[in-house]
Amino acid sequence: MTTPSAAGAHPAAPCPSAQARRWRQRHSASAFLMLSPWLIGLVVLTIGPMAMSLWLSFTNFDLLTAPDFVGARNYAYLLRDPRYAQSLWVTFIYVAVSVPLKLVVALALALLLAKASFGIGPYRAIFYLPSLLGGSVATAIVWRIVFGADGIFNVALGWFGIEGRSWISTPDTALSTLIALSVWQFGAPMVIFLAALKQIPADLYEAAAIDGAGPARMFFSITLPLLTPIVFFNLVLQVINAFQTFTPSYVISGGTGGPSDTTLLYSLYLYLEAFTKLRMGYASAMAWVLLAIIGVITAALFATSGRWVFYADKGDRT
Amino acid sequence: MSPSTPSRPGPSRGRTRRAVLARLLATTAALTLGAQFTTSFTAAQEVAPADLRMAWWGGEPRAVATRAALDLISAKYPGVTFTTEWSGFAGYFDKFATQVAGGNAPDIIQMNFAPELADYGSRGVLLDLGPYVASGKLDVSGFNEAALASGSVDGVLYALPLSGTTPATIINQTKFGALGLAEPPADWTWEDFAALAAEIPKAANGAYVGADDASARQEVYEVWYLGRTGTQLYNDAGERTDTVDDLAAWFQMWADMRAAGSIVQPDVQAAHTPGDNATMPFVLGRSAMTFQWSQGQTTLASLQPDDLGLALQPSAGEHPHQYVRPGNLISVTARSRNVDTAVAAVSAFVSDPEVLKVLGMTRGVPSSSQARALLEPTLTPIDQEQVAFIDKVSSGALTAAPSASFRGMLDVDQLFTRTGQDIAFGRVSIAEGAQRFLDQAADLLAR
Numbered sequence: 001m002t003t004p005s006a007a008g009a010h011p012a013a014p015c016p017s018a019q020a021r022r023w024r025q026r027h028s029a030s031a032f033l034m035l036s037p038w039l040i041g042l043v044v045l046t047i048g049p050m051a052m053s054l055w056l057s058f059t060n061f062d063l064l065t066a067p068d069f070v071g072a073r074n075y076a077y078l079l080r081d082p083r084y085a086q087s088l089w090v091t092f093i094y095v096a097v098s099v100p101l102k103l104v105v106a107l108a109l110a111l112l113l114a115k116a117s118f119g120i121g122p123y124r125a126i127f128y129l130p131s132l133l134g135g136s137v138a139t140a141i142v143w144r145i146v147f148g149a150d151g152i153f154n155v156a157l158g159w160f161g162i163e164g165r166s167w168i169s170t171p172d173t174a175l176s177t178l179i180a181l182s183v184w185q186f187g188a189p190m191v192i193f194l195a196a197l198k199q200i201p202a203d204l205y206e207a208a209a210i211d212g213a214g215p216a217r218m219f220f221s222i223t224l225p226l227l228t229p230i231v232f233f234n235l236v237l238q239v240i241n242a243f244q245t246f247t248p249s250y251v252i253s254g255g256t257g258g259p260s261d262t263t264l265l266y267s268l269y270l271y272l273e274a275f276t277k278l279r280m281g282y283a284s285a286m287a288w289v290l291l292a293i294i295g296v297i298t299a300a301l302f303a304t305s306g307r308w309v310f311y312a313d314k315g316d317r318t
Numbered sequence: 319m320s321p322s323t324p325s326r327p328g329p330s331r332g333r334t335r336r337a338v339l340a341r342l343l344a345t346t347a348a349l350t351l352g353a354q355f356t357t358s359f360t361a362a363q364e365v366a367p368a369d370l371r372m373a374w375w376g377g378e379p380r381a382v383a384t385r386a387a388l389d390l391i392s393a394k395y396p397g398v399t400f401t402t403e404w405s406g407f408a409g410y411f412d413k414f415a416t417q418v419a420g421g422n423a424p425d426i427i428q429m430n431f432a433p434e435l436a437d438y439g440s441r442g443v444l445l446d447l448g449p450y451v452a453s454g455k456l457d458v459s460g461f462n463e464a465a466l467a468s469g470s471v472d473g474v475l476y477a478l479p480l481s482g483t484t485p486a487t488i489i490n491q492t493k494f495g496a497l498g499l500a501e502p503p504a505d506w507t508w509e510d511f512a513a514l515a516a517e518i519p520k521a522a523n524g525a526y527v528g529a530d531d532a533s534a535r536q537e538v539y540e541v542w543y544l545g546r547t548g549t550q551l552y553n554d555a556g557e558r559t560d561t562v563d564d565l566a567a568w569f570q571m572w573a574d575m576r577a578a579g580s581i582v583q584p585d586v587q588a589a590h591t592p593g594d595n596a597t598m599p600f601v602l603g604r605s606a607m608t609f610q611w612s613q614g615q616t617t618l619a620s621l622q623p624d625d626l627g628l629a630l631q632p633s634a635g636e637h638p639h640q641y642v643r644p645g646n647l648i649s650v651t652a653r654s655r656n657v658d659t660a661v662a663a664v665s666a667f668v669s670d671p672e673v674l675k676v677l678g679m680t681r682g683v684p685s686s687s688q689a690r691a692l693l694e695p696t697l698t699p700i701d702q703e704q705v706a707f708i709d710k711v712s713s714g715a716l717t718a719a720p721s722a723s724f725r726g727m728l729d730v731d732q733l734f735t736r737t738g739q740d741i742a743f744g745r746v747s748i749a750e751g752a753q754r755f756l757d758q759a760a761d762l763l764a765r
Contacts, residue, residue: 063415063416063418063419064415064418064419064438064441064442064443065441065442077765082758148589149585149586149589165583165585166585166586166588166589168589169585169586169587169588169589170584170585170588170743171739171743171745253591254408254590254591254594254597255408255409255591256591256732256735258588258591258735258736258739259584259585259588259739259743260736260739260740260743260745261736272732275412275415275416276411276412276728277728277729278415
């Protein structure tokens, strides 16, 4: 961006404002040129398809024949589609259980790994490893095997005399295996927590220790309050991610969302409608409603954040 | 290809291919030297070179044979090459639909009879093969009227059937032999089935059970329903014809078998996704019987060590319940950029003797009488059984193969699975589940 002082640098020019405009035009042209790889990507790969999908959500597009405008019929059908209601229910449970659990595990491990000691590096890497593999099809397949009828989870239960079952294909437990898989991928929030823990000034702990505070008191009075911005950040990111989870439910249920639709996550139902039943219009409507749901929940998180997120620098200013 | 070694390239196939190549080279040499005699390979001159894409689903033996057959066609038509897309059935048509929408569908596609053939045919995705038959470019001399009709939608020929198939019960002969059980007779009923299924876990000391749980599979229910009522599941208006009583009787029959320990437990059954044969309880050795298309005998045999036999599906009433339908078909996509070359390749795929021999019975019992005549002298025992089974079914009392294609049918199919699982896991009572199914199915069909 040019600034007014740029024009002032040439006081002898006959018409400074015109020259400034030319200068500005030339510079914004080159700015746009430099931005173009990203801009083209944004328009062609993001804004274009989004606009297209918004239009399609008002049509009956079936991939093979030209779309017809059907008004808000797709959105209206969402309200009375029992399978859609089921997918919403499954997704809300998945998000509400997996995200807090994952954050607790990530924070607990970050606390353990934050203690600087010799040889901690490899341990941090090992704990981060599942997250690198996490979203992959391979892990989901492994999960399927581990929690299947002949899986090692049942073998382990057998040592304690507990009779196992096929956890992935029993309606009461199928979703729990997906949640466990999600929690197991705690690496990304853990790394962020680790970095944040290093930022907490050591003198706070020293002062607290002198005042006689124990480890629990220090955690709840110093560590946790100072980490709340990071908790908030991780919470928002993980909620958004969790709503979009697709791969594990697709792979573990063999693309069906079964048994009895108990693993039918939102994205999986959207996929089934779009690509197995070719209801692109309906699936597009589902996608826009998901965007709205995520938007509303994220906004709600931001709205409540003032009550529990503590910014140390803000406190300094008042 | 020798059908005796379907899973790997056997020596005989190598010989056959070498022989063909040698003959080809000789012919080409003769032509270049200016020899004027006509051979069957002069047709090669008329086919424009192109790289064709062909997609199919199936097991590995089929993939090996198909690639070998396409190699032969490439050798026959210089400049014609093939890019192949091979996968399992699960996800096959998801991918195809996406490719069609993206304008990059394969030129040649293995098609499924119902509901896909009518669906894609009526939407203009598949090429009308009629004109090519009329002009002699597509050799259909091996197909009779009925076979051509099975590849047609509203009188337009969109596909050629590659094989015929029929609903069957697959029997694990090794397990039956070990338990000293006789294989079921041809005219068995569902009562016989339940009795046999109950006997197996007792005789096997619980090492495995009688059968897979097919209660949540609508295509098995459909065969049961045909025998019980003599009516197709959908009428011409696209409405269900079954009642709460029918559904309740079906689910109750399976609930009784489940309670008796005759069939696999619901969680074991639910771990299997239809279309993914490797996860089938029957394949994993957990049961001794399952319901499959007849060529499943061959497909499943390659996935586990035991010998497999075939029986009809049990009957549920006086009405004929068995039918014969195309197992899979072959089509050309209408928007292929090389339509003429693709048709020539399909023509060779269904009529060239060398190609037919290489393909063998990897797609089931051929619908083409020419292919059957060529293959019959060298059939393996399991292939002989396949042919004999289809012949036996064809000569018995048959009902029309369900071929309806209505929007919402796939939803109803998935609803049936969900209902069956809900009942099997005790999440809903049979009466309530049956009623809910019919209500929701009516909604989905009217959508």
